[in-house]
Amino acid sequence: MGDDHMTNRTTAVTGATGALGGRVAARIARRGIPQRFIVRDLNRAPEHPGSSAAMATYEDTAAFERACRGVDTLFLVSANESEDRVQTHLNAVDAAVAAGVSRIVYLSFLGAGPASTFTFARTHFFTEAHIRSTGVAHTFLRPSLYLDLLPHWVDDEGVVCGPAGDGRVAWVSRNDVADVAVEVLTGPETFLRTENATLDVTGPEALSLAATVDKLTTLTARSIRYVPETWEEALASRRATGAPEWQVEGWASSYAAIATGEMDEVTPTVPKLTGHPAQSIEGFLRRHPSALAHVAV
Numbered sequence: 001m002g003d004d005h006m007t008n009r010t011t012a013v014t015g016a017t018g019a020l021g022g023r024v025a026a027r028i029a030r031r032g033i034p035q036r037f038i039v040r041d042l043n044r045a046p047e048h049p050g051s052s053a054a055m056a057t058y059e060d061t062a063a064f065e066r067a068c069r070g071v072d073t074l075f076l077v078s079a080n081e082s083e084d085r086v087q088t089h090l091n092a093v094d095a096a097v098a099a100g101v102s103r104i105v106y107l108s109f110l111g112a113g114p115a116s117t118f119t120f121a122r123t124h125f126f127t128e129a130h131i132r133s134t135g136v137a138h139t140f141l142r143p144s145l146y147l148d149l150l151p152h153w154v155d156d157e158g159v160v161c162g163p164a165g166d167g168r169v170a171w172v173s174r175n176d177v178a179d180v181a182v183e184v185l186t187g188p189e190t191f192l193r194t195e196n197a198t199l200d201v202t203g204p205e206a207l208s209l210a211a212t213v214d215k216l217t218t219l220t221a222r223s224i225r226y227v228p229e230t231w232e233e234a235l236a237s238r239r240a241t242g243a244p245e246w247q248v249e250g251w252a253s254s255y256a257a258i259a260t261g262e263m264d265e266v267t268p269t270v271p272k273l274t275g276h277p278a279q280s281i282e283g284f285l286r287r288h289p290s291a292l293a294h295v296a297v
Helices: 003-007 019-030 061-068 085-099 119-134 147-153 174-186 188-193 209-220 231-239 245-259 269-274 281-287
Strands: 011-014 035-039 051-055 073-077 103-107 137-143 159-162 197-201 225-228
Touching: 011 019, 019 035, 019 073, 019 174, 035 061, 051 061, 061 085, 073 085, 073 174, 085 119, 103 119, 103 174, 119 137, 119 245, 137 174, 147 281, 159 209, 159 231, 159 245, 174 188, 174 197, 174 269, 197 269, 209 225, 209 281, 231 245
Parallel strands: 011 035, 011 073, 035 051, 073 103, 103 137, 137 197, 159 225
Antiparallel strands: none
């Protein structure tokens, strides 16, 4: 099998216009492997050598099934958060299976479970369960909280507020998650070794929010601090945005999941599959020195 097996496979990538899917698409293209992008807008599809594009949304099962015809492996990036995200995912999975897709690599979330503290992680659990129930081969990638989004947790005053307590999280970079995804999708040995596997993908160290902001302060010479909130305080502060309640609870519960210890996990997935160490906060800021430019010195 090996290389011949990989050469004869057709891989489809969803989310290719987004931050994670776009990274995966670019990396697959650099390996010279043909791929099909399933996108909402053909005008926004990336243009990579050997690639093609099909237009479909997860909600439009007929169009998604057509887009998946002839595809062996589907990289399914989770949809944007919504009240009906589970059903949206189920529609896409059923359409892919109906089209004959033989393997789904699904972008899930660390600690996904039916009673996860982080409410959005529950969506991922039910999606995973449905994929398993179809009998299709699968790999679930469960990244921790994205290191790339950490700067957005810091407001213009240099404050991070939330009910995270003293819990810890191993922030992981999107680049590392993309590297892992590409190995799973295109690496002949990794492809076979990770069939029907669940891979937790984390950064190199777990830190409390207090320790995280201390690092940010030291590395950027900006004054950044963590202000703990109670659950009710967290809900109240986020309700001020006018967001719907399900979204407010999702935002607040991402911090609460840190407090419960559900995010306190460090795994060797990145170095084991990619051959390079997972990116640290220090490494991320070296690559993105202006990431905290919105915070006053």
